[in-house]
Amino acid sequence: MNYVSAENLSKSFGIKTLFENITFHVNEGDKIAIVAKNGTGKSTLLKILSGRETASEGTVVINKEIQVVLFDQEIDFNSSQTVEEFMMSLDSAPIVALRNYHKALLSEDPNAMENSLAEMEIHKAWDLENEMEQILSQLKITNLEAKMEMLSGGQIKRVALAKLLTETRAQHKHTLLIMDEPTNHLDVEMVEWLENYLSKSMLTLLLVTHDRYFLDAVCDKIWEMEDKNLYVHNGAYATYLENKMIREENLDATIDKANNLYRKELEWMRRQPKARTTKSKSRQSDFYETEKTAKLDTRKASLELDFEMKRMGNKILELKNIDKAYGDLTLLKDFSYQFQRGEKVGIVGKNGAGKSTLLNIIQGFEPKDAGEIETGETIQFGYFSQKGLIFKEDQRVIDLIKDVAEYYPLANGKSLSASQFLRLFLFDDQTQYSPISKLSGGEKRRLHLMHVLFKNPNFLIFDEPTNDLDLPTLTVLENFLLNFGGCLIIVSHDRYFIDRIVDHVLAFEGDGKIRDFVGNFSEYREMKEVELKNPVAAKKAEVKIEPAKPVEKPAAVEKKKLTFNEQRELKNIESEMPKLEKKRAAILEQLNNEKDYDKISVLSKDLDDLSTELENFEMRWLELQE
Structure with missing residues (x-):
């Protein structure tokens, strides 16, 4: 159909x-x-x-x-309504029947009750109320008497979504x-x-x-x-990417052919033939079409971000025994963490768990209840918040950027003007001199991102960065963040985005508990599913320190003497281990002072290899000693 x-x-x-x-x-x-x-x-x-x-x-x-139902980004609602009144304000026949049934329950009119029961039967509305409650429950909307004006933006969106899904179920x-x-x-x-x-x-x-x-x-x-x-x-999305790549490659090939033909036809056109025959006019028409194809610009405007990041010192950021609570709600409990150079951390958890609160505490926007925070002197935060861009009503796009700086430093020693940088972010000259208030929601988010990066931070903090950003911009942003040499904290519900970027996850699991999980978000979720399916095995897997039970002292065993080769091996290990320790310390010192991301990767691999070699020596040394 x-x-x-x-x-x-x-x-x-x-x-x-x-x-x-x-x-x-x-x-x-x-x-x-x-x-x-x-x-x-x-x-x-x-x-x-x-x-x-x-x-x-x-x-x-x-x-x-058919019935067309739209779930828009902008939600229309009466602020004085309760959640239940907002949900029941639909005009579909089953909802009207359900509304009339509730009115009849409150009245003592037997005729009204009889009519409402018949109406419920006609429109098959008996299961609708139960389905509505299930949808609201799944979307964590529990207080149906709450006024719409008292809800947060996220709660309003969830209530509107529940109403929409109920409406689609109510339609026959x-x-x-x-x-x-x-x-x-x-x-x-x-x-x-x-x-x-x-x-x-x-x-x-x-x-x-x-x-x-x-x-x-x-x-x-x-x-x-x-x-x-x-x-x-x-x-799927991968098929779309592949098809798009093939189309653009074919377009490039077509443009190359058109360019060759264009040069030949241009020479003919310049002779300005006097005879305007049908054939020559047709050839001129073809020339203009060829010219149009030849002059197509397939180089898409994109965000090519390669800036000169400010150097990070040895001290980055350390959180020690941080507590934070609001009344009986505990968000952080004895939380400690030390950030390393180049670390990319994803923060995940349910809404209201304390993720944004942690970001605010780190930056000093919100007080902690207890604990210490030590921030390196060279650290400059760049904060991309959910609240969005703060600007004056009549402020122009370019003026907002120039308020930060006139020029933007690049890694090659050159710089971009504020206007050039805006073009990289897909803002043409006309838009640059337009009021910010005239921009779309997505364009404001893109400008907000640019405003953060233009300050040249070395520690980025992103709170839900993917909201209202389009997929092409997100893809470029992901590639940039993968190569970013500074530290990065991302709070995001976008599983693809966080899977692609982060090294490990800090998961807010409730009651102030934050789990540090090495791996990406999908791997963390898999681990949680295993725990839920088999909690006994998960509990056994936890490391527990219990008091040692008294045991009978074993009979003395005669110590076996080392062979000549084993004695020589032991002597060699004892001479080599200090050398490896010294080498390891040298690599650690280089890592503390290195700011080149590629060199950091090489040094990190060398450190891993060296640590493995040192561990093997130590294990063999213990065996020989025993």
Whole structure:
């Protein structure tokens, strides 16, 4: 069954064209993800399909038998409503029946009760209330009497999501569910629940998301919006990347051929033939088309970030026995950690567990209850917060950057002006001199990221950096962070992003307990699943120090004498071990003073090899001594 058909669809705002002459179809059962840079029209296209925007040109035909439901990034609600009133404000017949049934329960009118019972039967609404409660419970919305105005932004998003999923279940007709960044402000547990819910449902789905694990689990088709066109890819995210690479390689080959033909045709055009025959006019027309192809610029504007990071001293950051609580809620309990040079740490846990509080304590934004923090004198934090960019209402984009510095130092000794740096972040000249208030949400996040990096920090702290950033920008940011020589802390619910970047994980497990796990987030989750499935084995695996039981003293054993070769081996070990210790100390000293990331990697490997060799010597020395 065909749900939506669009033919030659175009949308422009003034002189800016978002997309042009795109044609597509949505059929029953399709689960489609839209991938594109911010500002290319993803959200606009969703609003056109939901009837909130109109196209500049082209036609959109939506099947009369389907219901289109949009989950937008901006949530409309009445602040004076309770959560329950907000949930029950839907207009679908089953919800209306359920609402009338609740009213009849409060009244003493037998006729009202009889009518409401009949209405519940007609619209099959008996199971709906139970399903609504289950969805709210899964999304951690428990207080239905809370006023909407008292909820945080994340809680409002979760309540709106619960209302949307309830609405889709209440509809008896076919539904096209349109979702714009549904995973923003959800913790990993909720994202995985939503992922499982949508992947198993029979819904027809069209969504925009930056979460690549979510995309792969839920969607089987990708629409790529680029250069005003729409490209359709059947399959997973990896298939889309492969198809995109092939398309760009083919385009490059076409441009090379056009350039060769262009040079020949240009020579002919310059002769300015006097005879304007049909043949010559046709040749001129072909020339202009060839010229257009030859002059295509396939070099995409990208974030090529290679700055001259400020040198880090021997002391980085050390947390000693940190406590933090709010009343009976314990967030941090006797937490200690010492950061090493070049360390990339991921911080994970449920919303409200204390992740952002730890970041604030580290930077001195929030007081600790107990403990000590020692920060190296050379450390300069760069903080990318959830709160977003702080700016004056009429402040221009370029002025915000110039307030930090006029120039940005590069690793090769050169520098970029503020305007050049803005271009790297995909801000054209016109946008640079526009008020920040006119930017889209994604563009503000990108400007915020640039503002942080322009300060040239050597210790980056990112609190949910992936929210509202498009996938192309995220990919470049990931590549930059992988090569970043300083320290990095990332709080993120984006599993793909954190898996790719971090060396190990600090997991907030509740009641002030923070587990330091060596590995990425997916490996940590696998370990937790093993613990949940087999808690007895997990408990046995824990190292416990128990008082030694008294044992009978064994009979004295005659000590075996060493052979001549063993005596010589022992003597050799005793002479070599001090040399290895000295060499190890020298490498450690180099590591403390080295700032080149590649050299640090080589030295770290040398240190591992040397430590292994020293350990083998020690074990053999003990054997010979015994």
